[in-house]
Amino acid sequence: MTHFALGARIGVLTTEPVGLLDYLAPEGGVRLGQLVVVPLGPRRVMGCVWGAGEGGFDAAKLRPVARLIEAEPLTPAVLEFLSRAAEYTLTSLPVLLRMATRAPGLADPPAPRRILHLTGPEPQRMTEARRRVLDVLDEHGDAGLEPGELARLAGVSPSVVAGLTTAGTLTETEAPRDAAFPRLDPSRPGKPLSPDQAAAAEALRARQPEGYSTTLLRGVTGSGKTEVYLEAVAECLARGRQALVMLPEIALSAEFLARVEARFGARPGEWHSGITATERRRLWHMAGRHGVDLVVGARSALFLPFRDLGLIVVDEEHDGAYKQEDGVWYSARDMAVLRASIEGAQVVLASATPALETWVNAQTGKYHRLDLTDRHGADLPEMAAIDLRAEAMEPGRWISPTLTREVAERLGRGEQSLLFLNRRGYAPVTLCRACGQQVGCEDCDARMVEHRVLNRLVCHQCGASRPIPTTCPACGVEGKMAPVGPGVERLAEEVSARWPQARVAVLSSDLFQSARALKAAIADIAAGGADIIIGTQMVAKGHNFPALTLVGVIDADLGLQGADLRAAERSFQLMRQVAGRAGRAGGKGLALLQTHQPEHPVIRAILSGEEEAFWDAEAAARRQAGMPPFGRLAGVILSHPDLGVVTGFARDLAQRAQPLGAAGAELWGPAPAPIARIRGRHRVRMLIRAPRQAPLQEAIRAWLEGVKLPANLRLAVDIDPQSFL
Numbered sequence: 213m214t215h216f217a218l219g220a221r222i223g224v225l226t227t228e229p230v231g232l233l234d235y236l237a238p239e240g241g242v243r244l245g246q247l248v249v250v251p252l253g254p255r256r257v258m259g260c261v262w263g264a265g266e267g268g269f270d271a272a273k274l275r276p277v278a279r280l281i282e283a284e285p286l287t288p289a290v291l292e293f294l295s296r297a298a299e300y301t302l303t304s305l306p307v308l309l310r311m312a313t314r315a316p317g318l319a320d321p322p323a324p325r326r327i328l329h330l331t332g333p334e335p336q337r338m339t340e341a342r343r344r345v346l347d348v349l350d351e352h353g354d355a356g357l358e359p360g361e362l363a364r365l366a367g368v369s370p371s372v373v374a375g376l377t378t379a380g381t382l383t384e385t386e387a388p389r390d391a392a393f394p395r396l397d398p399s400r401p402g403k404p405l406s407p408d409q410a411a412a413a414e415a416l417r418a419r420q421p422e423g424y425s426t427t428l429l430r431g432v433t434g435s436g437k438t439e440v441y442l443e444a445v446a447e448c449l450a451r452g453r454q455a456l457v458m459l460p461e462i463a464l465s466a467e468f469l470a471r472v473e474a475r476f477g478a479r480p481g482e483w484h485s486g487i488t489a490t491e492r493r494r495l496w497h498m499a500g501r502h503g504v505d506l507v508v509g510a511r512s513a514l515f516l517p518f519r520d521l522g523l524i525v526v527d528e529e530h531d532g533a534y535k536q537e538d539g540v541w542y543s544a545r546d547m548a549v550l551r552a553s554i555e556g557a558q559v560v561l562a563s564a565t566p567a568l569e570t571w572v573n574a575q576t577g578k579y580h581r582l583d584l585t586d587r588h589g590a591d592l593p594e595m596a597a598i599d600l601r602a603e604a605m606e607p608g609r610w611i612s613p614t615l616t617r618e619v620a621e622r623l624g625r626g627e628q629s630l631l632f633l634n635r636r637g638y639a640p641v642t643l644c645r646a647c648g649q650q651v652g653c654e655d656c657d658a659r660m661v662e663h664r665v666l667n668r669l670v671c672h673q674c675g676a677s678r679p680i681p682t683t684c685p686a687c688g689v690e691g692k693m694a695p696v697g698p699g700v701e702r703l704a705e706e707v708s709a710r711w712p713q714a715r716v717a718v719l720s721s722d723l724f725q726s727a728r729a730l731k732a733a734i735a736d737i738a739a740g741g742a743d744i745i746i747g748t749q750m751v752a753k754g755h756n757f758p759a760l761t762l763v764g765v766i767d768a769d770l771g772l773q774g775a776d777l778r779a780a781e782r783s784f785q786l787m788r789q790v791a792g793r794a795g796r797a798g799g800k801g802l803a804l805l806q807t808h809q810p811e812h813p814v815i816r817a818i819l820s821g822e823e824e825a826f827w828d829a830e831a832a833a834r835r836q837a838g839m840p841p842f843g844r845l846a847g848v849i850l851s852h853p854d855l856g857v858v859t860g861f862a863r864d865l866a867q868r869a870q871p872l873g874a875a876g877a878e879l880w881g882p883a884p885a886p887i888a889r890i891r892g893r894h895r896v897r898m899l900i901r902a903p904r905q906a907p908l909q910e911a912i913r914a915w916l917e918g919v920k921l922p923a924n925l926r927l928a929v930d931i932d933p934q935s936f937l
């Protein structure tokens with residue numbers, strides 16, 4: 213490890229936009245990758261020792277590093293990963309360093325941390341605010357919470373927390389030093405594997421000594437992919453390295469954590485938005501000290517400072533949640549491959565319905581591919597279309613007579629049915645029957661969606677909400693406002709009206725206050741606590757509902773239309789995933805798709821199960837059009853409160869796009885974005901397409917070099933865009 217002695221000139225990458233600056237190594241010297249606090253003008257900022265200093269700045273004027281941060285130095289592999297990820301995503305390096313150092317209080321001077329525990333009796337005077345504090349401690353209580361975070365989670369002022377301490381209900385202690393996580397034991401036996409599972413597990417194990425490799429692990433839901441990649445985890449741990457399993461919706465992984473514990477005898481580290489600052493801090497430090505063997509996390513876990521990462525599993529690798537479209541625009545799946553190639557680690561991309569890019573990479577031999585053919589202990593569900601043109605639909609109802617019969621049958625047998633509708637809220641549109649006007653958001657180019665549980669209209673773009681009007685905001689006529697179309701809440705109303713005795717559970721992300729409440733609801737459903745489950749796309753993700761034998765897709769046509777490059781691919785994946793929920797635990801499953809176009813190629817591919825044919829056809833169409841992965845795309849998104857400013861600027865930018873042309877890239881646009889306004893900002897998009905081998909990033913960098921942005925104009929570059937909105 214490179215060490216810089218006292219007084220040596222070192223380059224420190226700060227987390228400020230200034231980037232790399234030269235400083236002098238402090239007393240005792242400093243190591244490469246060490247996190248430090250350095251003076252910057254009158255301020256002190258965090259930075260990372262990036263290498264030897266550049267020179268060119270008067271040595272006499274150099275200032276020494278102010279202090280070392282108490283944390284393991286980032287490894288050379290982490291530094292290289294951050295540099296290359298910055299280059300790839302066209303993000304500035306300081307921004308990526310900030311992402312990789314997101315541990316609460318990291319740069320604070322060392323001081324004992326105080327944490328509060330619930331110890332005493334309830335206070336004599338109980339207020340609603342005090343009750344909330346006690347509830348939060350109840351929920352996250354085991355390790356206690358720092359006063360500031362406790363107040364924030366409870367949504368109360370610090371004085372409420374202080375009052376409870378004075379009253380003797382809470383006790384303050386000094387936080388213990390962050391402890392390592394319990395070791396996982398890879399030598400414990402896994403489940404006996406079926407022959408093709410065993411062969412896949414062996415192939416993954418055998419590849420680990422090679423260092424870097426990427427393998428697509430393909431198999432229908434329930435075929436045992438998790439069982440197989442847990443064997444790769446075991447191998448990685450046995451080799452003394454750390455493993456990371458990424459899941460798209462970590463809040464829903466209670467079942468997964470229990471499986472890891474059953475397999476390895478201890479729980480893994482968890483990294484996602486639902487963990488407390490204390491847990492986050494501990495995990496961040498333990499990743500760097502090899503004090504945690506396995507981390508299960510959401511996409512940002514990829515930026516943890518692992519000491520020796522030997523395996524990254526990306527479960528449900530096709531999932532859109534791996535793409536971050538804000539701040540740093542990156543795909544965690546693709547960045548996982550980058551990080552693994554630097555760390556000499558193995559990547560496993562698991563999916564029943566891989567992304568087309570992944571499928572092509574496996575097809576061309578860039579990735580290895582393993583297929584699990586059998587569904588463990590259960591048959592794939594039978595699938596059929598319900599042709600809505602031939603059904604006698606009642607007005608204002610969305611469940612066809614055929615689907616109604618099937619649900620009723622399940623109810624009679626004590627089995628569960630799942631009705632899938634990818635629309636949150638009560639109704640997607642609120643319309644005035646007098647003037648025909650739809651209620652839109654004042655700040656966005658979006659319709660307001662009725663949420664009856666909240667008794668409000670909500671904008672799904674910006675979150676703005678207002679009471680459901682009884683008078684039309686456009687024409688002033690009273691009592692004519694009407695909901696149009698179905699959302700999950702409205703579907704729940706229909707279900708309750710049809711089957712008043714049935715127990716109905718609605719799974720929609722906005723109906724739960726906390727990740728914990730959602731976990732509890734899912735566990736309750738899995739234990740048989742509901743007869744009919746109504747859900748948005750969040751139910752498509754890996755839950756196991758053993759009594760579920762019927763899946764009804766309310767509107768299989770949703771998502772078939774749309775100008776989106778990936779519309780067909782996405783609805784194919786989503787519907788296959790949902791259909792895969794039925795009959796997981798032995799019972800025979802049935803999946804029914806309500807559609808107006810049973811002859812649509814996507815619907816036909818889903819029903820016939822001829823997936824390879826579907827992928828072949830999609831790949832051929834993309835190749836023909838020079839679209840990814842046969843060509844490369846980048847989106848440019850510009851926004852400004854003033855439409856004139858943003859269109860004018862975009863037009864100028866397009867005028868000077870010679871560097872793009874020189875690299876063989878084409879520029880389309882500028883054009884108003886499909887969602888032309890969000891939060892009061894007008895949005896304009898451009899799309900760049902380049903041949904596969906073109907130096908796309910360099911060309912864009914050259915194009916945008918030295919461009920002066922008008923005040924308040926935002927410009928984002930989205931390499932490999934997933935969404936075009």
Ligand code: ADP
Pocket residue numbers: 403404405406409431432433434435436437438439440588756
């Ligand atoms: P996938 O990840 O492909 O959806 P899972 O690994 O979750 O599949 O397997 C589905 C279910 O079948 C799980 O409950 C799992 O424990 C069980 N299972 C899979 N393979 C085996 C096996 N070899 N022995 C026992 N149970 C298995």
Ligand code: ZN
Pocket residue numbers: 653654655656658671672673674675676891
């Ligand atoms: Zn809005």
